[in-house]
Amino acid sequence: MPLSPTQTRELLEQLGHRPRKQLGQNFLIDGNIVRKSLELAGVSEGDHVVEIGPGLGTLTQALHDAGAIVHAVEFDPTLGAHIERLSENLPNLHLVKGDALDFPLGDLPEEISDYKIVANLPYAISTPWMASVLESRLPSVMTLMLQKEAAQRYAAKAGTKQFGAISIFLHAAFDVLPGHDVSGSCFYPKPDVGSTLLHLRRKAEPFRFSPESIQLIREIFQQRRKQISSLLRKAKNETASRWLAKLEQAGIAPNARPEQIDTESWIALEKV
Numbered sequence: 561m562p563l564s565p566t567q568t569r570e571l572l573e574q575l576g577h578r579p580r581k582q583l584g585q586n587f588l589i590d591g592n593i594v595r596k597s598l599e600l601a602g603v604s605e606g607d608h609v610v611e612i613g614p615g616l617g618t619l620t621q622a623l624h625d626a627g628a629i630v631h632a633v634e635f636d637p638t639l640g641a642h643i644e645r646l647s648e649n650l651p652n653l654h655l656v657k658g659d660a661l662d663f664p665l666g667d668l669p670e671e672i673s674d675y676k677i678v679a680n681l682p683y684a685i686s687t688p689w690m691a692s693v694l695e696s697r698l699p700s701v702m703t704l705m706l707q708k709e710a711a712q713r714y715a716a717k718a719g720t721k722q723f724g725a726i727s728i729f730l731h732a733a734f735d736v737l738p739g740h741d742v743s744g745s746c747f748y749p750k751p752d753v754g755s756t757l758l759h760l761r762r763k764a765e766p767f768r769f770s771p772e773s774i775q776l777i778r779e780i781f782q783q784r785r786k787q788i789s790s791l792l793r794k795a796k797n798e799t800a801s802r803w804l805a806k807l808e809q810a811g812i813a814p815n816a817r818p819e820q821i822d823t824e825s826w827i828a829l830e831k832v
């Protein structure tokens with residue numbers, strides 16, 4: 561069970577720690593959300609699970625109790641020391657004290673290819689951290705607490721204003737299930753932004769874009785309302801010229817706007 565708001569305040573006092581807003585320190589105090597996260601991720605005995613930002617250890621303890629081998633990364637030195645003390649009694653908890661942008665998968669051993677990610681993310685780093693995850697071994701599932709707007713971008717479909725480069729990269733590799741909005745009262749202190757619990761399941765055949773294509777798609781989306789053909793002409797690199805010549809073959813109209821081109825069509829463009 562997670563700590564109640566009173567227990568959370570008491571523990572923070574004991575640690576002499578004030579929640580740091582810039583590190584997104586909004587701790588989970590709702591048992592249902594912890595349970596739901598584990599349930600969505602289907603955590604079971606022996607699973608390797610990466611957790612970003614264990615904080616006071618609520619989710620960490622629940623993952624460990626479910627039999628997972630937890631690979632956690634905590635940036636805050638006070639909370640890192642707290643988790644390190646917890647780990648003395650949790651043999652399957654492995655902590656990296658550092659930045660998740662440097663250790664996006666914690667200390668997950670190279671040879672482990674089957675793993676999950678379950679985290680109440682520090683909202684400020686969610687997108688660059690996700691970009692690193694997409695470049696590494698892909699997890700079988702990710703169950704993530706995210707800022708609502710980030711979750712909307714990750715889940716967005718073509719033709720919506722939230723649809724962007726990250727939506728394409730995620731949808732190419734994962735089924736992104738509808739998210740659950742989570743009330744601010746499930747955290748201490750209450751965040752001043754909305755939160756969504758999002759669940760992603762790796763596809764049977766996940767597709768990954770090459771680094772050059774990732775770069776090009778990101779550039780293209782900086783001018784999402786321009787026509788794809790003129791953006792590709794302007795980009796002046798080998799991938800852009802190849803795509804320009806293959807637009808029709810990939811079923812994309814030259815005057816289509818990037819935000820209207822769905823993930824399958826971007827994949828077709830990369831494959832032709």
Ligand SMILES: C[S@@+](CC[C@H](N)C(=O)[O-])C[C@H]1O[C@@H](n2cnc3c(N)ncnc32)[C@H](O)[C@@H]1O
Pocket residue numbers: 583584585586587588589612613614615616617618619620633634635636639658659660661680681682683685
């Ligand atoms: C939203 S809190 C989640 C805490 C805890 N997992 C929970 O659910 O109660 C985010 C956590 O991420 C940590 N954090 C912030 N930035 C980080 C970074 N760059 N790398 C690793 N951890 C970070 C914070 O210190 C905090 O513990």
